[in-house]
Structures are given as C-alpha cells and as structure tokens.
Amino acid sequence: MSITADAVEAARAEGRSAFIGYLPAGYPDKETSIAAAIALAENGADVLEIGIPYSDPVMDGPVIQQATTEVLARGFRMDEVFEIVAAVTAATDAAVLVMTYWNLIDRMGPEVFARRLAEAGGAGAITPDLTPDEAGAWIAAAEAHDLDRVFLAAPTSTPERMRRIAEASRGFVYGVSLMGVTGARTEVSDAAERVVSAAHEAGAGRVCVGLGVSTRSHVEEIGGYADGVIVGTALVAALRDGGVEAVAAKAAELSGRV
Numbered sequence: 222m223s224i225t226a227d228a229v230e231a232a233r234a235e236g237r238s239a240f241i242g243y244l245p246a247g248y249p250d251k252e253t254s255i256a257a258a259i260a261l262a263e264n265g266a267d268v269l270e271i272g273i274p275y276s277d278p279v280m281d282g283p284v285i286q287q288a289t290t291e292v293l294a295r296g297f298r299m300d301e302v303f304e305i306v307a308a309v310t311a312a313t314d315a316a317v318l319v320m321t322y323w324n325l326i327d328r329m330g331p332e333v334f335a336r337r338l339a340e341a342g343g344a345g346a347i348t349p350d351l352t353p354d355e356a357g358a359w360i361a362a363a364e365a366h367d368l369d370r371v372f373l374a375a376p377t378s379t380p381e382r383m384r385r386i387a388e389a390s391r392g393f394v395y396g397v398s399l400m401g402v403t404g405a406r407t408e409v410s411d412a413a414e415r416v417v418s419a420a421h422e423a424g425a426g427r428v429c430v431g432l433g434v435s436t437r438s439h440v441e442e443i444g445g446y447a448d449g450v451i452v453g454t455a456l457v458a459a460l461r462d463g464g465v466e467a468v469a470a471k472a473a474e475l476s477g478r479v
Contacts, residue, residue: 224344225369225392228267228316229427229449238444240476241429243270243320243453244460244468245285246302247292255308257460260469262313265476269309270347270451273302273321280349284454288461299329303341310342318371318392320347323359331362338368345369345392353389360389371395374420374428376412383423393427393449394420398434417447440475 232239242261247254258269272281274289274297281289302319310317319338326334326348338346345368351359353372363370369392374383376397386394398413413430420428430443431451443450452475459471473479 223367223369223392225268225316225318225371226427229393229429232267233448237477238440238447239267239429239449240265240440240472241268241270241431241449241451242266242456242472242475243272243285243431243451244456245272245274245288245292246305246319247274247295247297248288248457248460249291250295251301251305253460253465255305255312256465257468258305258309258317259312260465261456261472262309262315264469264472265478266315266472268316268318268344268449269313270453271302271306271309271317271319272453273299273319273325275322275325277322282454284457284461288457299325303337303343306338306343307341316344316369316392317342318344318347318369320349323348323351326359331358332365335359335362335366335368339366343368345371347371347373347395349373349395353385356389363391373397374416374425376416378416378419380419380423383419383425387420387423387425390425393429394425395451396420396428396430396447398430398432398443413443414446437475437477440477 229239274292371392372386372390373395374386396416417428427448429449430447434452435455440450459467
C-alpha cells in the first residue's frame, strides 16, 4: 500500500478521518515554510500537501494566490520544492505530497520530476488540472518511482469518469466539495457527501474532501462520511498573519488536539 494510503488508514484505525494540511512551498521563505510544515505534522496533520507556486493557479483562491505570487516574485525555483520535501520528510512521519499543476511536471519531464520527488522522500503528487485520460506519462513515471497520484473528482463527474478517476488514483481520490476555487467558507457544500459516495461506489478505497474547509465543525461534519479532510486557505492565512506558531495553533484546533 502507498505511503499516503497508510497514513489515511492509520487514522481510520483510530476511528477518525485523516487530517490533510496544505501550505505553499517557500512561503513566506524557504526555512519558514519548512518549519510551518513540520508544525502542521506535530499538531495533527496525517498528510502534508506542499503546493508548488505557479503563475496561473486556476484552482487556488485569493489567499493562496497572493502567497504564491509573493514566492514567485522573490525568485522561487523548482529545486526548492525538493529541498523542502526532503527537510520535512526527514523531520516528520507524515506522508508528504506535492500539489502541482501539470505544466510544471511536463516542463521538467515526468520521469525526472518523479525521480527527484521520490529521492526527496515525497509520497506522490496531487495534479488538479490533469485528467486520467491525459495522464499516461505521469502515471508511468509515478509507477516507476512508487509514487502516489491523486486525481480530482467533482460534483459534475459522471459515473464513467468517476470510475476512471478511482482506477487511476493511488493514495486517495481528492473529492472537490464545490465548483470553484479554494477558500475558507462558512458552510460546507452539500455536494461533498455526494462526491464521496459516488467515488466510493466507483471503487475508490479512500476519498478525501477539500475546498472550503476552515473550521473544526467543518472537519467533524466531513469526517462523518469522508476518509480525510483537506484544509488549505485557513492554514495559509494563519501563516500569513501569525507565523509558524499560528499554524501550529490552527492545526491543533482543526485536528481536535485542543
């Protein structure tokens, strides 16, 4: 079984959904981003999601867009991603995924990207703009280097599409709870449970839900039907406003540690 699946299953064995936390690589600087990711793991995150800054982040809401824009403006380079992943995996037991738009993998070359990610100790990648139909090169490279590959399932995914997503994913399926960009919201879309149910019915062993999760009540609600809960914007805002200590406190709150 995959590193990511192991982490989700370990949480399930404890009678809870996995807590998955997202932070951008290199924000606000390389060393702080490493410290923040470690703090996430130390305060309840089972899986860490390290976002690779990109100039056209079609899925990311304003808080994450602003953070990654700042990282790019200071001269971020892809080498930093692998250095950050290596530092975090050396310091924690959490599974560490990267979240990246396909263009960045394609430009480096799927084989080179997969090899470097595996060498850094990464568990795999979430690719929000890549569909299984177009992912042959990435699937082959990920298989060659024993990496997880997480594809997205949306409220609009047809049963046939859902089966393809379930078959192509390894680790978990990322259930999108609403149509739109990431960002903290006051309520969780009622589409989230339908997406999880449809993905499970299509054969997905694990389905984790993201987009719009920002409070402990959201985590508890989604945890009632999903295998994992993904939080991004709320953690990035905490890092922006209060640094590593604020990330640790927010993670502890969301994971139920406090």
